[in-house]
Amino acid sequence: MQINRDMNILVVDDFSTMRRIVKNLLKELGFSKFDEADDGATAWPMIQSGKYDFIVSDWNMPEMTGIELLRRVRADAQLKDTPFLLITAEAKRSQILEAAQAGVDGYIVKPFTAATLNEKIQKIFERVAQRQQA
Amino acid sequence: MTQASQNNPQLVLAKDLVKALESGDQATARVLTQQLAAQDDKSMYEEVSSLTRDLHQTLDELDHLPLLMQTKHDIPDAAERLQYVLDTVEEASNKTLTSAENSLALIEQIMGQNPSSDIAVALQKLQDELNNIMLAQSFQDLTGQVLNRVILIISSLEQSLIALIQDAGHDYNAIPDKPKSEQELEKGIGPNVTRESKKDALASQDDVDDLLSDLGI
Structure with missing residues (x-):
């Protein structure tokens, strides 16, 4: 499936090294338009601008967690369909269930590989395409 | 009756309570039950305050320790x-x-x-x-x-x-x-990473070189 490599992506993580790594991996996959946020609280107003086609977020952040950010996105009529990928060290069954319930599109546990990221992104956008056809 | 049980107010109250219940004296039984419960609270308070005293004493003994x-x-x-x-x-x-x-x-x-x-x-x-x-x-x-x-x-x-x-x-x-012992410095204390340990530590090789050259080395 052909993914639009021109999409605007927001990378949210409180660790700057992680944001750099995710951005570089996404670049490697052919994406080029990124913005960064260091917390859910800083990401939320950015997302509300409606600019982003894809959100990649950490879970555990000091002000607003990734799961809270996801809930806000899903609760907003304009933004609710934005694909949302969590990349996190949180790996408890109950947390993954919680994320699924909140409407996450993909869930990657750290540490992860470039192949995993690629695979999840493929899957997410296949599903998005199916949703749009339906 | 042994000395110990005579001195135990809870036991005395409990025996009176049994007597009152056996004779069907509900009013007395109620009062005695309340007194028994109060005894329990009292001993708990005594226990807590004795613990606090102990702790205080322990910390006193630990002064500067x-x-x-x-x-x-x-x-x-x-x-x-x-x-x-x-x-x-x-x-x-x-x-x-x-x-x-x-x-x-x-x-x-x-x-x-x-x-x-x-x-x-x-x-x-x-x-x-x-x-x-x-x-x-x-x-x-x-x-x-x-x-x-x-x-x-x-x-x-x-x-x-x-x-x-x-x-x-x-x-x-x-x-x-905390006194910095000569012995500790002698052993080596590793990188000076805390505010306290940075006191009196040189920040760079240049500073070390300057000091050494001042000393003629």
């Missing part, structure tokens, strides 16, 4: 050292990422000059290796999260101990500074 000194000096020192590890590892990780990014940009530049297919294949492999180096830096995020959590635990332990020390009537601020 390990717990007070550790709370004031060692615990903040440990937290500061962990913060140093967190910051240093992050800095190193960022340097590695910068170098990997710069190298990837160079590879792209060479790729743009139509290299031979052999070189192109080698560059592709090099690119993969650099990406692996980059991805390996994600350990910093994981260890950083762990350190952040431990620092939080240490700080809350510190707060609890300070509260305990002050509840026992000690003036936290009056706990004296």
Whole structure:
């Protein structure tokens, strides 16, 4: 499936090294338009601008967690369909269930590989395409 | 009746209660039940205040001794050292990422000059290796999260101990500074990472060289 490599992506993580790594991996996959946020609280107003086609977020952040950010996105009529990928060290069954319930599109546990990221992104956008056809 | 049971007010009340119940005297039984319950509360209060007294005494005896000194000096020192590890590892990780990014940009530049297919294949492999180096830096995020959590635990332990020390009537601020023993310096204390240990430490090789040259070395 052909993914639009021109999409605007927001990378949210409180660790700057992680944001750099995710951005570089996404670049490697052919994406080029990124913005960064260091917390859910800083990401939320950015997302509300409606600019982003894809959100990649950490879970555990000091002000607003990734799961809270996801809930806000899903609760907003304009933004609710934005694909949302969590990349996190949180790996408890109950947390993954919680994320699924909140409407996450993909869930990657750290540490992860470039192949995993690629695979999840493929899957997410296949599903998005199916949703749009339906 | 033994001496012990005569002196036990709970037992006396309980026996009276049995007597009252047997004779069907409900009013007396109710009063005795309440008194019995009150006895229980009283002994609990006595227990708690004796514990508090013990604690106070223990802390008094510990005056200037390990717990007070550790709370004031060692615990903040440990937290500061962990913060140093967190910051240093992050800095190193960022340097590695910068170098990997710069190298990837160079590879792209060479790729743009139509290299031979052999070189192109080698560059592709090099690119993969650099990406692996980059991805390996994600350990910093994981260890950083762990350190952040431990620092939080240490700080809350510190707060609890300070509260305990002050509840026992000690003036936290009056706990004296920790003497730096010659013996400790002799053994070596490692990198000077805390505010306390940076006192009197030289910041760079240049400073060390300056000092040495002042000494004629």
